[in-house]
Amino acid sequence: MEETIKFQLNGKQTEAVIDPTQTLLWVLRNHFGLTGTKFGCGMGFCGACTVLIDNEPVRSCQLSVGEAAGKNVITIEGLATKGKLHPVQKAFVEHDALQCGYCTPGMIMNATGLLIKNPTPSIQQIKDGMENNLCRCGAHMRIIEAVQTASKEMKGGK
Amino acid sequence: MKREQIKDMDSLQTSERHGMPRRDFFKILGGGIIIFFRPWRALDLNRMPAEQARGVPKDYNAFLRIAEDGTVTCYTGKIEMGQGIITSLPQMMADELNVPYDRIKIVMGDTDICPWDQGTWGSLSTRIFGQIMRTATAEARGVLLDLASAQLGVPVSQLEVKDGIVTDTKDSKKTVSYAQLAKGKRIEKFLDVKPSMEDYTKFKSIGKSYNRVDSNLKVTGEAKYSGDMKLPGMVFARILRPPSHAAKMTSVDYSGAEKIAGTKVVREGDLVAVINENCDLADQAIVKIKAEYSFNEVPVNDKTIYEFMLKADSNAKALNSTGDMDAGLKLCDKTFESEFHDPYLAHVAIETHTALAQLDGGKMTVWASTQSPFGLREGIMRELGLPAEEVRVITPFVGGGFGGKGEYQQGIEAAKLAKLTGKPVMLMWTRDEEFIYDTFHPAGVIKIKSGIDKAGLIKLWEYSVYYSGTRGADAIYDIPNTKFTHYSQKSDGPPVHQFGTGAWRAPNNNTNTFAREVQIDIMAAAAGTDPLEFRRKNLKDEHILDCLKAVADKFGYVPGKAPSGRGIGIACGADAGAWVAHMAEVKVDKSTGKVKVVRIACAQDMGLCVNPEGATIQMEGCITMGLGYTLSEEVLFEGGKILTHSLDAYDIPKFSWLPKIDTVILDRKDKPPQGGGEPAIIAIGAVVANAIFDATGARLYRMPMTPERVLEALKKV
Numbered sequence: 001m002e003e004t005i006k007f008q009l010n011g012k013q014t015e016a017v018i019d020p021t022q023t024l025l026w027v028l029r030n031h032f033g034l035t036g037t038k039f040g041c042g043m044g045f046c047g048a049c050t051v052l053i054d055n056e057p058v059r060s061c062q063l064s065v066g067e068a069a070g071k072n073v074i075t076i077e078g079l080a081t082k083g084k085l086h087p088v089q090k091a092f093v094e095h096d097a098l099q100c101g102y103c104t105p106g107m108i109m110n111a112t113g114l115l116i117k118n119p120t121p122s123i124q125q126i127k128d129g130m131e132n133n134l135c136r137c138g139a140h141m142r143i144i145e146a147v148q149t150a151s152k153e154m155k156g157g158k
Numbered sequence: 159m160k161r162e163q164i165k166d167m168d169s170l171q172t173s174e175r176h177g178m179p180r181r182d183f184f185k186i187l188g189g190g191i192i193i194f195f196r197p198w199r200a201l202d203l204n205r206m207p208a209e210q211a212r213g214v215p216k217d218y219n220a221f222l223r224i225a226e227d228g229t230v231t232c233y234t235g236k237i238e239m240g241q242g243i244i245t246s247l248p249q250m251m252a253d254e255l256n257v258p259y260d261r262i263k264i265v266m267g268d269t270d271i272c273p274w275d276q277g278t279w280g281s282l283s284t285r286i287f288g289q290i291m292r293t294a295t296a297e298a299r300g301v302l303l304d305l306a307s308a309q310l311g312v313p314v315s316q317l318e319v320k321d322g323i324v325t326d327t328k329d330s331k332k333t334v335s336y337a338q339l340a341k342g343k344r345i346e347k348f349l350d351v352k353p354s355m356e357d358y359t360k361f362k363s364i365g366k367s368y369n370r371v372d373s374n375l376k377v378t379g380e381a382k383y384s385g386d387m388k389l390p391g392m393v394f395a396r397i398l399r400p401p402s403h404a405a406k407m408t409s410v411d412y413s414g415a416e417k418i419a420g421t422k423v424v425r426e427g428d429l430v431a432v433i434n435e436n437c438d439l440a441d442q443a444i445v446k447i448k449a450e451y452s453f454n455e456v457p458v459n460d461k462t463i464y465e466f467m468l469k470a471d472s473n474a475k476a477l478n479s480t481g482d483m484d485a486g487l488k489l490c491d492k493t494f495e496s497e498f499h500d501p502y503l504a505h506v507a508i509e510t511h512t513a514l515a516q517l518d519g520g521k522m523t524v525w526a527s528t529q530s531p532f533g534l535r536e537g538i539m540r541e542l543g544l545p546a547e548e549v550r551v552i553t554p555f556v557g558g559g560f561g562g563k564g565e566y567q568q569g570i571e572a573a574k575l576a577k578l579t580g581k582p583v584m585l586m587w588t589r590d591e592e593f594i595y596d597t598f599h600p601a602g603v604i605k606i607k608s609g610i611d612k613a614g615l616i617k618l619w620e621y622s623v624y625y626s627g628t629r630g631a632d633a634i635y636d637i638p639n640t641k642f643t644h645y646s647q648k649s650d651g652p653p654v655h656q657f658g659t660g661a662w663r664a665p666n667n668n669t670n671t672f673a674r675e676v677q678i679d680i681m682a683a684a685a686g687t688d689p690l691e692f693r694r695k696n697l698k699d700e701h702i703l704d705c706l707k708a709v710a711d712k713f714g715y716v717p718g719k720a721p722s723g724r725g726i727g728i729a730c731g732a733d734a735g736a737w738v739a740h741m742a743e744v745k746v747d748k749s750t751g752k753v754k755v756v757r758i759a760c761a762q763d764m765g766l767c768v769n770p771e772g773a774t775i776q777m778e779g780c781i782t783m784g785l786g787y788t789l790s791e792e793v794l795f796e797g798g799k800i801l802t803h804s805l806d807a808y809d810i811p812k813f814s815w816l817p818k819i820d821t822v823i824l825d826r827k828d829k830p831p832q833g834g835g836e837p838a839i840i841a842i843g844a845v846v847a848n849a850i851f852d853a854t855g856a857r858l859y860r861m862p863m864t865p866e867r868v869l870e871a872l873k874k875v
């Protein structure tokens with residue numbers, strides 16, 4: 001049952017001897033101790049578990065770890081480089097785009113994926129791209145503003 | 159455990175229950191100066207609603223500490239769930255002590271080291287606790303000045319404090335820092351806190367906007383919530399749940415579950431659970447358990463509940479009434495009778511109820527997402543028969559509460575499982591469990607009979623509320639003849655609510671404000687008066703009048719009689735000592751019944767605003783969240799079974815719903831700070847309903863205002 005699964009995790013080549021059918025979310029949290037990726041529903045409806053796989057925002061509760069084999073997985077812990085916040089993280093702080101913060105990692109990962117694909121999204125495109133990431137505290141307005149700010153800062157950069 | 163034992167335990171432990179035995183403070187915390195205070199007399203408890211006064215601690219138990227390095231730490235039983243007190247409480251303290259904001263630390267929700275607290279809800283943190291804390295801090299400053307005075311040989315009146323350094327105003331070379339004062343000391347001070355209502359304008363830190371202090375942790379994924387805790391040997395648990403609230407287990411077979419590798423099934427009475435070191439395997443095991451149930455008859459569903467409430471044998475209680483209904487009726491030119499319905503709502507915090515429990519050396523420690531760490535501790539003491547000193551509840555960050563985490567069943571379950579298995583047990587409720595075992599916002603019916611005279615003045619107001627509670631039920635308008643009746647559960651009658659109900663952001667008030675403000679709108683339209691003008695004419699409360707003015711200015715309101723076709727609505731109300739007024743603009747698609755809220759403006763008077771940025775965020779959150787109960791949220795049920803138990807079936811506000819939001823905070827430097835986490839949600843239902851009427855002439859008496867219900871109402875226009 002167990003296999004050696006290899007993938008890039010937050011910039012490092014990683015491997016785990018693990019049952020490949022296990023849910024990526026739980027493997028990230030429980031095997032690798034990366035608890036920034038959150039459980040909100042386990043059914044693909046909330047986006048709290050969003051990570052980037054090959055730069056695509058993906059719901060880690062809907063994926064097995066086997067499906068991540070050979071791919072490049074980035075979690076919220078892997079976003080900041082050398083202690084410097086990623087522009088999206090920075091913008092979330094600046095705009096106070098969070099309250100309880102539980103949806104925040106998923107929001108940031110999803111927004112990052114969105115900006116990689118479309119570095120200059122319109123407000124409507126931001127709304128569309130973020131639509132299925134749920135926030136119960138109602139931080140939506142500031143999240144949109146934060147994504148706009150991040151988009152400006154990232155333009156021309158990466 | 160038997161009843162008598164519980165009683166005994168209670169009387170034995172009242173002193174300990176309200177905090178840790180004092181002798182242990184220095185042992186745990188080290189030296190310095192520790193201030194205890196007794197806030198009892200600080201509060202005019204008679205003016206507080208009884209349910210709030212009940213939980214206010216009477217013993218010396220809240221405290222702060224000035225450590226030997228000059229760091230000030232506030233220990234509070236309150237918790238941080240997004241409302242931002244982790245930022246605003248230290249802000250208040252910084253001002254009182256004249257120390258830089260960043261030198262204040264706050265320790266929250268740990269029952270072993272924090273003073274007893276009734277729980278974090280009801281917008282009380284700033285309003286009551288903040289006041290007490292601030293006053294106590296001012297007294298602590300007095301203590302420090304006394305010490306400084308003795309040390310420097312200078313009278314207190316001659317001292318001033320800046321950035322934690324006490325200086326002689328006559329000789330600036332004579333200085334001593336708080337750190338030096340605390341160095342090598344073990345000083346305990348007990349204070350009786352008197353309310354201090356001095357000039358707020360002098361505060362440096364209060365009234366300034368601060369970014370959240372927890373943002374960095376939260377954007378990097380470092381912030382730890384209960385589910386992020388990890389202990390050696392920890393196992394994950396899943397609990398077997400009956401198919402409906404009305405089911406009782408008659409037989410169970412768990413042989414299938416035990417075949418899943420590493421699975422253990424544990425049972426104590428009705429509690430059946432699987433544990434596994436691997437979360438996926440626990441998930442696989444729980445569905446392998448076969449159980450049979452018998453079902454009780456449940457007489458209602460989500461459609462018939464309202465009639466059921468009206469017919470139920472209720473406990474009717476008259477509330478403060480004025481004037482004379484018959485005389486009032488005679489004064490009326492027109493009368494109006496309406497019946498409003500509001501359904502059950504779920505809290506839907508994105509973090510589900512979660513707890514990690516560990517029994518170690520006879521001590522039960524539980525990390526739990528709860529709004530009530532001390533409530534959970536008592537729950538565990540009661541259900542597991544443990545004394546206070548053997549139970550510790552620690553509250554990491556809480557991923558949203560909204561009243562729903564005032565209940566802490568998951569913490570008790572985890573503790574029981576930890577005891578049964580001898581292992582640390584992590585229990586994260588699934589989203590289904592979260593929906594099904596939530597304590598819902600109660601459904602209710604409100605009936606109003608009201609009347610106006612020829613001049614458009616309200617002369618009669620007869621208000622009856624059934625089963626949804628009275629917060630926010632006051633008329634707020636200036637009406638000479640009023641009658642209020644509260645119909646609620648009879649203690650010996652069959653239960654009317656079929657599920658647990660509880661506080662939901664601004665409990666009861668959303669329902670009451672909806673009914674009242676729609677009724678006011680109905681009268682304004684019948685009187686042929688602009689709805690803002692109608693309100694002004696009938697209001698005396700200056701706070702609300704000011705809010706109405708402020709919101710109208712912000713919104714750019716142009717008077718007009720409804721329905722004007724513009725889709726503009728107005729509503730106002732009061733909650734938790736604060737006042738709000740809203741205006742909204744909606745677009746109604748008459749062919750589909752779909753309502754789009756285009757913009758909302760809200761003005762709020764919450765007394766002195768400690769952190770305007772934090773308060774604005776809370777208002778935006780309230781407005782956004784409020785759109786849910788207004789337009790889509792409703793718990794559907796049948797035969798004791800919750801039908802809406804996924805995020806797919808129960809629709810909460812999303813990005814596409816977002817209107818343009820404008821907020822105004824009325825600055826009241828002369829008034830004590832009030833709660834700001836809830837008021838702005840109360841009038842969203844009403845303001846949208848009134849805007850729909852203005853757009854279409856269709857009147858809605860029922861939330862949520864789904865497309866079907868809007869179409870239904872449009873047919874009657």
Ligand code: FES
Nearest residue numbers: 040041042047061
């Ligand atoms: S936890 Fe994955 S979408 Fe909700």
Ligand code: FES
Nearest residue numbers: 099100135136137
């Ligand atoms: S900040 Fe609490 S759920 Fe989004």
